[in-house]
């Protein structure tokens with residue numbers, strides 16, 4: 001008996017091969033070779049993967065895999081009638097619970113993760129860095145490298161590499177979007193901006209056009225890079241409204257305590 005076949009999310013080029021799409025029983029048998037019958041549910045449909053390649057999907061009823069589907073891919077030779085099994089796997093559907101995508105450890109590291117003694121070398125091709133000076137035409141000529149390094153040190157260049165334009169832009173973006181930027185809650189309710197604050201210490205280089213360092217020991221941002229349009233309630237020019245100022249204490253009407261009274265009481 002011909003069985004109705006549900007076509008699953010057809011891809012542009014993938015019209016299911018009719019003979020393979022009808023091979024639902026074969027596909028189920030294949031699944032039952034790797035799974036218990038209690039773990040295999042309804043046939044969810046057939047999807048064309050390419051020329052004479054069709055994937056059948058069955059609901060997975062195992063309690064630990066809600067939303068997962070048994071997937072059986074079948075193929076057949078040109079002008080051949082018999083189907084061949086390509087693979088059978090358990091795949092997550094849209095509602096399946098799956099582990100989050102793996103992120104390389106270098107992308108997971110956050111400021112503050114480095115402990116004393118930890119080493120975090122940068123890669124040779126790190127886009128944030130560029131050579132401060134070139135070390136000679138022949139990279140293998142150690143004499144030339146040493147000479148160039150010596151001259152560079154004499155000239156005060158010192159460092160082998162410095163921040164690239166990209167590295168500077170990345171730092172600026174990170175700082176501006178962070179707790180020292182204008183969108184921080186502290187800045188949004190601040191009476192004035194860092195740019196007019198006496199505690200703002202200027203830095204040098206291209207980042208100095210937007211950022212400085214807060215040097216107010218009473219401020220949350222003490223020692224931190226802040227953008228000029230950041231701000232906080234510890235701004236140097238902040239004045240309390242008259243009604244918020246502490247009230248001066250009145251003088252004593254009669255001072256009943258004296259040094260002699262204190263001594264006599266012992």
Ligand code: SF4
Nearest residue numbers: 194197214216219232
């Ligand atoms: S005290 Fe506040 S306003 Fe002044 S520089 Fe520091 S963060 Fe900016």
